[in-house]
Amino acid sequence: MDNIAGKKSGLVWAVHLSTLLLVALWVLPTFGLLVSSFRTGDQISSSGWWRSLMTQESQLPAIRLAGDEVQKDGAYVIEGQLFDGAGAEISRWGTSSKEPEAYGADETATLNDGVTLTVTAAGSFALKSAASMADMRMPRVFVTAATPPEFTTNNYSLVLFSPLAGQTIGQAFLNTLTVSIPATIIPILIAAFAAYALAWMEFPGRALLVAIVVGLLVVPLQLALIPLLQLHNMMGIGKSYLGIWMAHTGFGLPLAIYLLRNYMAGLPRDIIENARVDGATDFQIFVKIILPLSFPALASFAIFQFLWTWNDLLVALVFLGTGNDQQVLTGNLVNLMGSRGGDWEILSASAFISIAIPLVVFFAMQKYLVRGLLAGSVK
Amino acid sequence: MHPAVQALFVIVIGVGGCVGYFYFSNLFLDKVLYPARGPHAGRNINRANMIRPWLFLMPALVALGLYLAYPVFATAWLSLKGKNGDFVGLANYSQMMSEAKFWESMRNNMLWLIVVPALSTAFGLLAAQLSDRIRWGSIAKSLIFMPMAISFVGASVIWKLIYDTRPEGQAQIGLLNALWLKFDGGIGSLLLLKVLPALFLLSLVAAFAYVGWLLLRPLVTTPRREGVWVMAARALGIALILFFVFELVTWLAGLAGPLPYGTPQTWLTLPYWNSYFLMIVLVWIQTGFAMVILSAALRGVPEDTVEAAIIDGANPFQIFFQIKVPQIMSTIVVVWTTITIVVLKVFDIVLAMTNGQWETQVLANYMYDKLFRSLDWGVGSASAMVIMLLVTPILVWNVYNARKEMR
Structure with a gap:
């Protein structure tokens, strides 16, 4: 844009170089761990990953x-x-x-x-x-x-199938999947109906409810831990998958309602009014018009919620047990950091397994993620 | 039943239950309770339409109330109760205030609260501005954005490898120590570790002073023509800048002293500095977020304002700081507050990397310690209330803005 005035900027190379430097700084840490996860334990401890291609x-x-x-x-x-x-x-x-x-x-x-x-x-x-x-x-x-340089996939098979911190990473992977899929799907539907009501139905107290949702958006979930644990114990759920699904649903709802309401409120008024005039009920309008049109917003929220539930540590520590069939990837990783802190071949492979799915989701659905971020924070 | 099967089952039950609830409650309302026929058809339709929003809202309201609103009050109440469930007033708070670890957490949290949003926003702004001008910018953006997908625990593992320390004499496998050992105290070290950082810090101080002056100038030259909130924001900005300048000058003074060349450092146990090493992890994660939002805002800046500035002979820096940045100020505030909230809740990074040892404790981890390790629910709840208190200004500000927007 600075070239408009007819001045070819000499800064172009500086821009390229500094961007390259910035990108390198941001990628290098992850890349280092990725390289390490394919090296043998002896190699990792005898030389830095940046020398992995050299004879040592x-x-x-x-x-x-x-x-x-x-x-x-x-x-x-x-x-x-x-x-x-x-x-x-x-x-x-x-x-x-x-x-x-x-x-x-x-x-x-x-x-x-x-x-x-x-x-x-x-x-x-x-x-x-x-x-x-x-x-x-x-x-x-x-x-x-x-x-000579040597690369191996043994680290991955080791952590996937042998219990190192009392549990295999493979099992933890399944547990995480078990937590995050229902915790992603269930809030969407509940939030979508509420968002429709807040965006397109007239009733007293609507503005107040929107304000409350915006307020709840920033309430730290730290406050919810003990009261909800007590509540779950009282209801007989205790520390279980059902409990964590419900907790994630509750914690994800404000963002879901907020994102979806903003999106739905921006849909063209004509379509909805026409449908009303044609005698469609609110339920029909919602299911046949609003829901299909809101797909981008639904996808955005689904990605957020999936990344958040997959990467979460605190909620899982509190609402799930630490048994073999309940501990999630992040919890397992923290345990490994404590008990096998120096064994980088194990840590790096485990960490990579835990971040692989989010990264795939991220690169595949980046468009929706960006869209959701923009809708969620720019006012 | 295997949990995975149970999960499938729950998805079906949950989704089916939701759909069923909405469908049948609507059906019940329209056909049984207030049927739109008979002598009172009109009245019935109106009544049904008054009730319907609440049918749609009900599940969400119950979940929000039970899982977010109720706990706030329950935690407030718990923080006033002692270990045996008896009412003890503010005893938990005074006990918390008397703990050195609490004040350490507060101090660290304040540092985190200033440094992480500032650095993330600054790097995000830089990345947005740079990558918008080049052809491979979208790839660059995606790579800088990537850490957003990585869990805090995963990021901790990644950065722990960088901070890794091996005893003296062994090959260093941590990048930071490997770089550090390249310096031997000779002329190269002097140049790279003393002169260059000093110049960098000086230019940062100068940049802060410049921004501070930009903030201060309207207060001096055109008094009382702005709203009280804008003035308050300016004052806050100036206070922040004073803090940074003070901090940077302390670092500058520190640079003058001798550095322990040649010995590998255990970065995570260095008092004061280790907090910064933890903050870097969060900055690394949050920069992508700031970049994405700010990049969209920068693209929204009207081009004619920039063109007018160019015609008036403004240099690129003036265009950036005096034309573009003021126009995206509200977005910067949003990014800043959003990251602030993330920082207030930061827990995983500290737990995984140092667990609050070596003076790196933060409030959220302190709270977790109290609640689940010492099982002291009173003090734990009191510290949770402190976090809530710190969030409250942002909460009020958000609600205020949302209401303004609704009108």
Whole structure:
């Protein structure tokens, strides 16, 4: 727009560059976690994710030798492989944690009692001794090796099917789905009828009700926790799916009514008046005219409510139990952060499973989300 | 019954129940209670039309009343009761006030309340302004908007990897520490970590001073020609700017001191700064929201005002700050207040990343601690009421605007 005055702006490159920088800043954190979730635990802890495409020189955890003893040329020999990592190349190794890089590849070290140990670059070792080593405590080997980049999907199968925080992520995924689908669908219908009444029916107290809905829009749900838990216990629901569905329905209603009312109030008056003149009842007008026309607003709200119920932690912590068949993804993730905080291969894969569905919904339905945001906040 | 099957069942029952309720209650009203025939047909139709709105509204009103309105009063009442259910007046409040952790939460919350909406709005404005001018802007927008879909817990995992710390001597896997260890105290560090940030902070101070002057000028030059609310808003803006300038100057002073080069930092345990590291997570999430709304508002700015400014010889910065921003001020306020409400309720991020340790506690997590870990419902409810109290001005403001709009 600044070019209108005939001045070709020299700032264009600056704009491109700063936008690129901004986008990079916003994408990089998620991208880092995504890359990490496909690396092995050893790799994650030995180098940053931004070096995942490079060959890495790193010190591996200590390996205790093991193998069967055979007699060869009058000496006792144990041979074997240190690790089965194909392509890894050992540069230095040692037998004590104080000097983990004492020897080079193919060098031979003399241990106690005349035992010798040779480690090749490819990772095979040979332990030789004049006497039998059956009673000897096997030595540990510290290895510094260059490992080629390696990606794996094991993390995902691990977290999906084995219970790490008392529950598998796969189960938590199902639970979350169980919470969010009904909690998305039920409020829509209730809100749609109320929104129609508030937008198109004349009755005393209508303006007051709209004001109340706007007020309830910002009431923090923190206030609702204890009274509602008491109420649920009194009604015999306790901590259950029924309880959380009802809670999410209640908490989602103000936004639903507000969004839908604003949208419906903007529909052309003629259509509705004509239908009235033709003898349609309010119920018919609502079902046959308003509902189909309001599809964009319904979709907007559905996306909001779905993202909100899927991503929610607080309501699930309070209104659902922590059992295997009730804990949701976010709760499981918080537990994992507490108990397996350093195991990034587990955390990153779990986190990605929990954000995958919202991201898919987001990219597929972004148009409606934006529309809903604009209708919901711009006055 | 498996919960998933139960869920399907509930969807069918819920949807069917709703449809059935609306259909049959309408049928009952029209055919049985006030049939539109017979001697009183006209009167009956009028009566039915008086009742019908309430039929439509009933389920929503019950749900709203039970799940949002009633709890506000119930919580207020609970906050006045002791552990045994006896009435104790304001004892819970005074007990809460005497706790250091509460004041820590208040202090942090105030910091969050100022920093997060400010940064999100600023970044959002920047992203909106930049991406509207380039061809791949919509892709850029979608990528900056993306964190909105990620849960606070997921975002916490993402950022915890960035803040990760390994002991000295090991390879750092957290981006922040890896960057930090690149600095060794030499001339490069001096330039990048001292001179450049100092210049940046100085320019920020200058920018704040400029905006402050823009806010102050009408008060000085054209006195008493504005409404009292506009004046109050200006005063609030100036107060905010003073806060920022004070904070920035403190940081500038901090830059002069020695920095612990070469040792990996545990970012989340650094007192004072760790709160900022948590805030960054929320800013990262909320910027997309601000950008989307502000971008729409910017596109709504009438082009002739911009053209007129160009003809008058305004530079791009003047166009942005003096032509565009004043015209989208009301949208900025809406974005700001919406993010403020999100900030007041922020809980997941603090719970997942530090759980309020190392002086990062905030009100919502403090409340959760009291309610569900110490099982002290009185004090917990009292702190929930504090959150409600902080929300109230925004609530009143929203209702006021909505009513104005209805007329």
